[in-house]
Structure formats: C-alpha cells, structure tokens
Amino acid sequence: MDYVVTPPAVVAIPVVGQTARFPVHRIYCVGRNYAEHAKEMGFTGREPPFFFMKPADAVVAVEAGQTGSMAYPTLTGNLHHEIELVVAIGKGGKNIAAADAHQHIYGYAVGLDMTRRDLQNEMKKQGRPWCIGKGFEQSAPIGPITPAAQAVGVEQAEIALQVNGQDRQRSTVAQLIWSIAETIEHLSAAWELQPGDLIYSGTPEGVSAVVPGDTLEGSVAGLESLSIRIV
Numbered sequence: 001m002d003y004v005v006t007p008p009a010v011v012a013i014p015v016v017g018q019t020a021r022f023p024v025h026r027i028y029c030v031g032r033n034y035a036e037h038a039k040e041m042g043f044t045g046r047e048p049p050f051f052f053m054k055p056a057d058a059v060v061a062v063e064a065g066q067t068g069s070m071a072y073p074t075l076t077g078n079l080h081h082e083i084e085l086v087v088a089i090g091k092g093g094k095n096i097a098a099a100d101a102h103q104h105i106y107g108y109a110v111g112l113d114m115t116r117r118d119l120q121n122e123m124k125k126q127g128r129p130w131c132i133g134k135g136f137e138q139s140a141p142i143g144p145i146t147p148a149a150q151a152v153g154v155e156q157a158e159i160a161l162q163v164n165g166q167d168r169q170r171s172t173v174a175q176l177i178w179s180i181a182e183t184i185e186h187l188s189a190a191w192e193l194q195p196g197d198l199i200y201s202g203t204p205e206g207v208s209a210v211v212p213g214d215t216l217e218g219s220v221a222g223l224e225s226l227s228i229r230i231v
C-alpha cells in the first residue's frame with residue numbers, strides 16, 4: 001500500500017514478562033471517579049460516570065525500571081498530575097454487562113492523566129470541550145502492562161503518587177465510585193470497545209501542580225511502577 005503522507009507509527013506499550021507489546025487504539029478516561037477527588041473539584045454525590053478521550057499518541061510508554069521524560073506543555077502555568085489505574089482492553093465488545101467485563105480485560109498498568117488544569121477550568125467555565133486541557137501531546141504517561149492473571153487484587157490495591165519523594169496522592173482502588181466492571185458496562189454502551197483500548201479509570205484526591213525538574217513516581221500495588229521526569 002502506498003500512502004500520500006507517512007502513516008503514523010503504532011503506539012505500543014511494554015508488557016511484563018514478554019517481548020511482544022500492547023498496541024494502543026483509543027484512550028478513554030473517566031472523570032471524577034473517586035469521591036474525595038470529586039469533592040476537591042467542587043462536586044459531591046454519585047453522578048453517572050462520564051468520559052473524555054486522549055489521542056493514542058499522547059502515550060509516553062516507560063520501560064520497567066526506567067525513568068521516562070515528559071516535556072512541560074505549552075500554554076499552561078498549572079500542569080497537574082492525576083495518578084490512575086489503567087485498564088488495557090484485550091477483547092472488544094459493545095453493551096458489555098458488568099458481570100462479563102473482566103473477560104475483556106487484557107491487563108493493568110499505572111498511568112498519569114496529565115492535565116493543563118488552568119485550561120480545563122477555563123473550558124469548564126465556558127461550557128466548552130476539555131480537549132485542550134486533557135488531550136495534548138505526552139499527556140498520558142504509562143508504565144508496563146501486567147497481564148490480568150498476574151494482577152490479582154489490583155482493583156483493591158493501594159494507589160499512590162510521589163513527587164520528588166514526597167507523597168501527593170495516596171488511596172486505594174477500592175475507593176472508586178464506579179468499579180472497573182461498572183465503568184466498562186457504561187463505556188461500552190456508548191462506544192464499541194476494541195482490542196488495544198486503554199481506560200484511565202480516574203484519580204484519587206491530592207492532585208496538584210508539577211514543574212520542570214520534578215520526578216513523579218506512581219504506583220499501584222502489584223503492578224510495575226511508573227517513573228517520569230518533567231523536562
């Protein structure tokens with residue numbers, strides 16, 4: 001096949017225990033999925049889950065044991081970290097019942113939903129889309145994917161983020177308002193999930209700003225951790 005411009009490279013993430021990689025199709029993100037984070041963003045009560053997307057090439061895939069780098073983005077003075085458990089979809093489907101959701105999961109990883117908070121807040125105020133606050137280059141750092149069979153208990157695990165060695169976020173995945181299975185049920189009612197999709201499942205409380213030179217260490221107990229430096 002000939003193309004009129006160079007086709008984009010496949011975005012791919014390392015997988016624990018094998019050389020083959022996980023190719024990324026779409027990146028879905030869940031908004032306000034931990035009660036204490038919803039409160040710090042000014043919301044209370046259980047609302048239906050809602051979603052936004054990032055482009056696949058927003059991924060910064062960091063190898064096990066390495067520290068990746070993310071360029072401080074343009075147009076912002078308030079770049080926030082959001083540590084999240086990421087679900088990697090292995091089998092597609094639509095209208096997936098929560099009871100069947102785990103059959104569609106390939107594995108799990110530690111991810112960061114990096115956010116230009118000042119731009120997101122301005123878009124919220126104006127009732128405009130969040131894309132400029134959420135879907136920019138390098139906004140989705142992620143560590144290696146652990147296959148589901150080796151990630152037992154991950155949906156109750158401790159999740160944490162340290163910046164320069166200091167705790168910023170610490171909670172457990174058990175605190176999710178909408179569980180991973182419920183999230184897949186809602187998401188697959190709106191979009192047909194495909195192998196290669198990633199779901200950033202939401203962040204606990206403690207989001208705050210980072211600046212160039214900061215090193216972020218994200219963890220979910222039982223998964224490979226994620227280390228990235230802002231440059």
Ligand code: MN
Pocket residue numbers: 029030031082084113200202203
């Ligand atoms: Mn998020």
